[in-house]
Amino acid sequence: MSMSTREPQFYGYDLLASQARSLKGRLIVLEGTDGVGRSSQIALLREWLENEGYAVATSGLKRGKLAGKGLKEAMSGHTLGDTTMNLLYATDLADRMEREILPALRAGFIMLTDRYIYSLIVRSLVRGADPRWIKNLFSFALVPDIVFYLQADVEFLVTRVLNARGFDYWESGGDFLRGRDYYDNFVDYQRRVLAQFDAISDQYDFHRIDANRSMHEVFKDLQSAIRTVIADMKPAHPPIASRPAGDGGAPSGGAASG
């Protein structure tokens, strides 16, 4: 993929092509199951990239102005059908694509995205959706510059999720699994999700990261791959470490020249 202003590629229909001319930024996606540490890594990556002088923006599922709230309400009610849910997710993505992601990329931002179409594809395939319909539905999505798939075993996820916040209805497939309890359901559901991520991994060119490791090890891997992706981008500002002291608070060890 070309690295300067890139030729936009879409997953099928280029419905948004007119808004995707001369994208100067980079679209970087972190994918993976619940509890794998995506949002923590995005927070860390954002700080690192900003320190390097890049303009960074973030986005994630259900955060759009148009449909984000509606989706959350629909999920708390547990009443919408699978097709309707998929369409609401797609509405939210379309909204964010046109009003957040593409404008940021045109302006030269690095856009870090917490999940993208792959989580949505996986959740619907696990629930038995027609693969062709799902593929067509999300075919307006821009192909990212890189998709990281943070892969961790269920045993690892269980301890992480339990420690952080306990099991959630949706993360346990509560809408369609008829299991005995949340723990069994969570394990069952996440296994299905992992298998489905594996199944689409090659098709969507996932960059796999072993997330059964410490957060720091995972971060280092992400960092080195992102360096390649942004190699020919020019930072918007000089790195913080090279700025004069008092200008954005140079970290210790920075070349403060006062």
Place this chain on the structure above:
Amino acid sequence: MATLRDGRVLPGKLIIVEGIDGSGKSTQLDLLRKWLIGEGYLVAFSTWNSSSIVRTVTKKGKAKRLLTPLSFSLIHTADFADRQQRQMLPALKAGAIVLADRYIYTAFARDAARGLDPGWVRGLYSFAIRPTIALYFRVPLEESLRRIMAGRPELKYYEAGLDIGLHEDPYESFKLFQTRVIEQYEAMVDEFGLTVIDATRPLLEQQDEVRELVRPHLAHVPKIEISGWREVLAREGLHGRYIQEMFPTLAEEI
């Protein structure tokens, strides 16, 4: 026959009406509904863009003008999916006659008029039940405008197609947008085998034609025992706004 995507035939009948604003299709469907109820059939009704959960998103998008052609298309598909799952499919499984005011052809026409790829939109709606009868109420633009303008002079932003910038004047924009929609409908008559009704004719003549088209499909539809209040509703042209509170399970079908 109302048929699922996989070819399975549903016991109920799905009758849908299409046409531009001001074509009189809703009036005709309403008359048909009263007649069918009066005849003792179990009738369910579903209207475009009416799903309660989805509508909060659509309303917000319209009020704040957040909707683009793409998100406009997707949110209307979500509305349709929700109504199919909750209203139309259960009723068709139960053998009812389901009447739909606007169906997937509205989306095909409007989304194409907004410049979206027709193939993509058709793919979106591939889960839709195939209707038993699809009636297209054909009316010239001028006639529809005359009917609309008589009733409500203020055109809404999306309704007038102002979102795609055809013209800055709402009325001119509406005309240009409706012209595009009509072109789409006309092209779909053959593509989907829509039955054309000449909507310039007198109201009751049209209704007679509609009933003649519907009648052959009623042969094996089970009749329900007509209850007193159904008869009153049908004969007096009432909607049953309060009586349905007494029968919560019937609220959706009335």
